[in-house]
Amino acid sequence: MRYDPVEEVLELLSDGQRDVALARLDRVLREEPYQGGLFALRGLICAEAGRLDEAGDAVRQAREIAPEHPFVQYAFGVVALQQGSMLEAIQAARKARRLSPDYADAALLEARARAALGQWDTVGSLAAAVVELDPENEEAALLEAIAAEVAREGSLDPERWKRLGEQFPLNAIARAGSGWTRLEAGQIPSARAEFEQALAMDPSLSWAKAGLVVALKARNPVYALLLRFFIWFGRLPPRTRTIVLVGGFLGYNTLRRTATEHPELRPLILPVLIAYLGFVTLSWLADPLLNLLLMARPEGRRLLSADQRRAALLVGSCLALGATVGIAGALADQPRVMLAGLGVGLGCFAIAAAYSREGRKRRQLGVLAAVAIGASLVSIVAPGGADVVLFLVAVLSAAAATWMSHFGADRSAHR
Numbered sequence: 001m002r003y004d005p006v007e008e009v010l011e012l013l014s015d016g017q018r019d020v021a022l023a024r025l026d027r028v029l030r031e032e033p034y035q036g037g038l039f040a041l042r043g044l045i046c047a048e049a050g051r052l053d054e055a056g057d058a059v060r061q062a063r064e065i066a067p068e069h070p071f072v073q074y075a076f077g078v079v080a081l082q083q084g085s086m087l088e089a090i091q092a093a094r095k096a097r098r099l100s101p102d103y104a105d106a107a108l109l110e111a112r113a114r115a116a117l118g119q120w121d122t123v124g125s126l127a128a129a130v131v132e133l134d135p136e137n138e139e140a141a142l143l144e145a146i147a148a149e150v151a152r153e154g155s156l157d158p159e160r161w162k163r164l165g166e167q168f169p170l171n172a173i174a175r176a177g178s179g180w181t182r183l184e185a186g187q188i189p190s191a192r193a194e195f196e197q198a199l200a201m202d203p204s205l206s207w208a209k210a211g212l213v214v215a216l217k218a219r220n221p222v223y224a225l226l227l228r229f230f231i232w233f234g235r236l237p238p239r240t241r242t243i244v245l246v247g248g249f250l251g252y253n254t255l256r257r258t259a260t261e262h263p264e265l266r267p268l269i270l271p272v273l274i275a276y277l278g279f280v281t282l283s284w285l286a287d288p289l290l291n292l293l294l295m296a297r298p299e300g301r302r303l304l305s306a307d308q309r310r311a312a313l314l315v316g317s318c319l320a321l322g323a324t325v326g327i328a329g330a331l332a333d334q335p336r337v338m339l340a341g342l343g344v345g346l347g348c349f350a351i352a353a354a355y356s357r358e359g360r361k362r363r364q365l366g367v368l369a370a371v372a373i374g375a376s377l378v379s380i381v382a383p384g385g386a387d388v389v390l391f392l393v394a395v396l397s398a399a400a401a402t403w404m405s406h407f408g409a410d411r412s413a414h415r
Contacts, residue, residue, distance in 0.1 A: 006028075006038070009021045009024055009025050009041070013045065018045060022042065022046075025038060025041065029042070034065055035065070036061075036062040036063070036065035036072050037062070037066065037069060037071055038062075039058050039059070039062035039072075040058070040059055040066075040071055040074075041075070042058040042062075043056070043057075043058035043062060043076070043078075044075050046058060047078060047079045047082050052079065055079045055082075056079055056083065059075050059076040059079045060076070068099060069099070070096040070097075070099040070100040070103055073092045073106070074092065074093065074096045074103065074106050074109060076092045077092030077093045077110075077113075081112060081113050081116075086113045086114075086116055086117050089109060089112075090110050090114065093107070093109040093110035094106075096109075097110070102133065104130045104137060104140070107127075107140075108126070108127070108130060108137075108140060108143070110126055111123045111127050111130075111140075111143050112143075114126070115143065115146075115147075120146075120147045121147070123143055123147045124143075124147030127140045127141070127144035128140075128144050136167075138171050138174075141168070141174075142164065142171070142174060145160050145161065158181040158182075158184070161174070161177035161178045162181065164177060164178070165177065165178030165194070170201060171201070172198040172199070172202035172205045175194050175198040176194070176195060176198040176208040177207075179191045179192075179193075179194030179195040179198065179208065179211045179212075180211055182194060183211060183214060188215055188218045188219065191211065191215050194211075195208045195209075195212035195215055198211075199212065206305075209303050209305075212303055213300075213303050213304060216294060217286075217291075223290060251276075252273065252276050252277075255269050255272060255273055256269075259273070284349050284353070285319075288308075288311045288312045288316070288351075288355070289312070289315065289316065291308050291309070291311070291312035292312040292315070307355060311351065311352065314348075314351045315348045315351050318344060318345070318348035318373065319345060319348050321344050321373075322343075322344035322348070323345070325337060325341035325344055326338050326341025326342060328341075329341055336379060336380060339388075339391050340379050340380045340391070342376075343373075343375065343376025343379065343390075343391050343394035344373050344377065346372060346376075346394060346398040347369050347372040347373035347376065347394065347397075349398050349401065349402050350365060350366075350368050350369035350372050350397060350401035350402065351366075353365050353369075353401040353402045353405035354369055354405075361405075364404070365401045365405055368397045368398070368400055368401040368404075369397070371393065371394070371397040372393075372394040372398045372401070373394070375393040375394040375397065376390065376394045378390055379391055
């Protein structure tokens, strides 16, 4: 039987003996330094170990030796992708496919690179081509599903994700997608089970973590109703969402004026106004406040992201400070202090708005939150009628933050 050193290297890798496999591969390369495929294999092994500089040297040498070898081009593309060179990865993947048209791994490499660039139409077509050749290819099926969801810009396709969850029961992403579709359908217990299964397979999967957090909070019936509303609201076109927001605000003001002008209608209008204000309050504060409750348990703290924990603590602290100031004003019979407490409390809406965005937009909204809280506290010691002016500044800052959070794009601080 002919001895094959590559098979030995692959067996060592499958046994988890990466360093031994690399040493054996290096020994073979010293004896056969013109094997481009072996240099390409070395590059992939080093890339998997996180040694990207070493991997880059290996795949470049492989490409110099065997530029027309499809596996060499594929390995070069894999390393380029890990180094963040998306265009080089795409070019290498395309060349590998030209050399070997049915090279599924090369097609998926190009799909991953184009996904990183946001070219989801091409991702979908590449993944669909691989699925057509190999219906059991997990990565291709998932990339095709994700590309389709991006194109839909709405709720997940329940049938597709249910089918993927059943077809690939040991794939964490497929189980998480199935969990989200169940969550959208209001099947909270089964959604939670799907997310827990996904996290058991991949504890680092943020999509499953986020889903489990929502499922845990959805045990609260009020939050569950809010969730159903926002799922419906999220499916609306952006222009329709804006119309709904503006219409709600204008409708509230119209009813409030009607109640003032026609006192006999006040008993009918007042419950509607209270319900609207309660809905607005819950829509902004339910998430951070329920996150604060989740933080009381170790498993809840592990599931929440750093941003979610920070937002929960800031909103909770703001509400506590506002309540303390307001109660102190009531006990001391100081209306301006009570007003200041209300202003501080309104600041929590601006904080929640800030943490619904990222980057520069968050910083802008954070400034408005600080202005709302600061102006309220300063109003306690402000002379003359300045306390009312400062309270109005606090109200306008909080209102502006919540309104602005619906518009504009997030910009990363690192861009």
